[in-house]
Amino acid sequence: MGSDFEETMNHPCHLQHPIILKSEGAPFQCSGCKELGFGPRYQCHETDCPFVLHYHCATARPTDRTRIHLFMGNRRFDFLWEPPGEPNRRYCDACGQDVRGFLYQDQYSKHNFDLHPCCMNLKRTISDPNGTVELNLKDKVPSKCVKCKRKGLNNVQSKEAFRGWSYVSSCGNYCYHVYCVKTLILENWERVISMLLLPPPTLLLQAWSSEVKLYQLQALWPWIEEEGRLDYQSPVR
Structure with a gap:
């Protein structure tokens, strides 16, 4: 994390206690946006208080x-x-x-x-440490999502067909809804925890099965930050 992170702050939505920057931990539901979070978060310093925020929600x-x-x-x-x-x-x-x-x-x-x-605040481009594979954030879904096997999402209130944004491999062969990537992260964090019974120190998560080659991609979400790393395998075609 960069030096611009404020270690402790008072938040207007939680004036009863200060919130403190925590570097890692289990997945959480942000008290601000109500969305899933991983990695660094601002958490109430009172151990029995559940208030927690993504970095971007806190600031x-x-x-x-x-x-x-x-x-x-x-x-x-x-x-x-x-x-x-x-x-x-x-x-x-x-x-x-x-x-x-x-x-x-x-x-x-x-x-x-x-x-x-x-x-x-989604990252526009993510890649593994060696630059072997790259995923780019797109404002369209050019092909069926590898996870849900669809172009459109069914669980959306939109009156029209909704596709949203996606992460697409630089070769163009693999496409993932932003929503499906988030689901993969949670599912596979839970899978790893169930196998190890202890939190992985660097959040090493297997995101999908493969018969080919293992890729290590940097975090897909800003709340994982630099400490998070996901272990990915290329999807079965």
Whole structure:
């Protein structure tokens, strides 16, 4: 982690206790955006308090400057503590999952695009330490996802066919929904834990079976940060 990480802070949504930066631990549900988290997190210093935040959720504020995203053209996104309107009526335009807490929203257009903070901050390109294989973040799903075997996601409230964003190998042969990558990470963390009965010190996770070759890809998610590493094998075709 870089030196710009503040070790301890007081958060407006949890004023009763300070929150402290923790480098690693078990998967968690962020108290801010309600999404899955791995690796570094800000956690309440009281051991019996469950409050925990992704790094990007802990450091963002509604008073921050408007943000833009490469995949969203000139649309401007504001950080909000909670989604406007009725509960469970909005979904992330990147991963397709419900927006239930902290979010970035384009409030200046008719559509009002939404992004989870973790999806707003997804790494554009990830590769193994030797540069053997590379995955690139795309705003489309060019082929069927290796995990779910579909182009579209079924668990989305969108009235139209929803595909969202994906990670695509540089060779173009392998494609994964952002949502499916997150699911793989959790499933295989649980598999490793069930086998070892102890947390792996560097979160070495087997993401899918292979008959070919083992790849070691850097973390797919900003909340895994530099300490996290996933052990991947190329998908069976």
